[in-house]
Amino acid sequence: MAVERQPNELPQVLVLSPPAIFTSLESQFSIRFHMLKPWDSKLPLLQFLTSYAQSVPAMLVVPGDRLLVNSAILDCLPSLKLVVTTSAGVDHLDVAELRRRRVAIAYAGNLFSQDVADMAVGLLIDVLRNVSAGDRFVRQGLWPTQGDFPLALKLSGKQIGIVGLGKIGTEVAKRLEGFGCKISYNSRTKKPTLPYPFYSDLHELAANCEALIICCGLTAETRHMIDRDVMVALGRDGVIVNIGRGAIVDETELVRRLIQGELGGAGLDVFENEPEVPKELFNLDNVVLSPHVAVLTTESMVGLTQLALGNLEAFFSNKPLVSPYVD
Structure with a gap:
């Protein structure tokens, strides 16, 4: 060689x-x-x-x-x-x-596994607790004039689905266990040494979770794997966090459902046509955007x-x- x-x-x-x-x-x-x-x-x-x-x-x-x-x-x-x-x-x-x-x-x-897992959990916390939205609320001087900030959601005890339970997905699961979250997953194969429920059907996983964290790689099989049907199964209050690759998610459908209020929120470090990001997401307080930096520490x-x-x-x-x- x-x-x-x-x-x-x-x-x-x-x-x-x-x-x-x-x-x-x-x-x-x-x-x-x-x-x-x-x-x-x-x-x-x-x-x-x-x-x-x-x-x-x-x-x-x-x-x-x-x-x-x-x-x-x-x-x-x-x-x-x-x-x-x-x-x-x-x-x-x-x-x-x-x-x-x-x-x-x-x-x-x-x-990069630990850095990316940290970012995944950080994005999830941000979306649920409105951290970035609250920061904008304060910086824009709205606190004195508009009063109370909207209620957020807790992370503790949430049912979280991990898509791709490799090294990164496993690190994400470890972190979420500390919040008392109930972890389940979809992956190419079942991981018999891990205690989390395995769903071979992605739609079934989404239907039984409050948030999905995308940790798998991009292949021909995973492109647009998170499609309309998966988002419907996840439900109107569901949250999607993507630290895998942008094209794993049907971005057009994701944007549409977020705008229409058919998803609870999203934390996105990756996008389908980077560095282009759909401008429709810029004014949504339930969406947290990051410039593909999960690995960069x-x-x-x-x-x-x-x-x-x-x-x-x-x-x-x-x-x-x-x-x-x-x-």
Whole structure:
């Protein structure tokens, strides 16, 4: 899998787009690797790759730039043997094509699980207790003139459904147990070692819960999985929190039901067409919006940089990857 390092040569690593999350730590990469940066060139991306990246063996991918690592890009990189992504999800990678070409994949693994779980619970609390709405109420000077703020809902004792009980979903469940919540879940498979009720039918889960927290990854099967029927089952007072991927939820239907008062609220860190967010949500006090930052803490960025470096150094040293992606 690895390639031979020439004496006094830094190994080449292609970075498709500016890795903004590594700005303060870029020096750690530059002293170890020769970073190819297409954005510094005036050439179109594919032309740059064909001209300068024919022999590059490794690529660092930072999701969020809407670039899909697909056949068009891979055709320009005949020597590629490794893709390192800074994400726990791989929906921006054509995994099947990478496997066919025998290109290894390293990813963030469980690095972000605790941060994302914290955000999920934070969004749920915010929606139920009207924290952001109350902040606006005070800042806009409405407290002295309008008097009492509307009543909120408690979190303690709520029936919460978790969609996707992997590492993140399990961390969410642990946190909600501390609030005395009743946890149930839907996942690809039943988790026999966990005590929570399992629902193989997503609609049945929604019908038996007061809130759904979306923790699964985006695949062809999960796209728009939270559709109209699931929202109807959840009910008019139900809350949806999404820290997975925006397209798991039918966003058009979600917006419509929130506007019509057919859902109790939503806490959203992800959206279907980021960074575009439906403007209809901006004035809804029962909706909390976050710019896809559940994974972004100071601590997680330090850990992510170390993990990416570890995977690249393992590859160039012909050692096992630190966090290989397994289908």
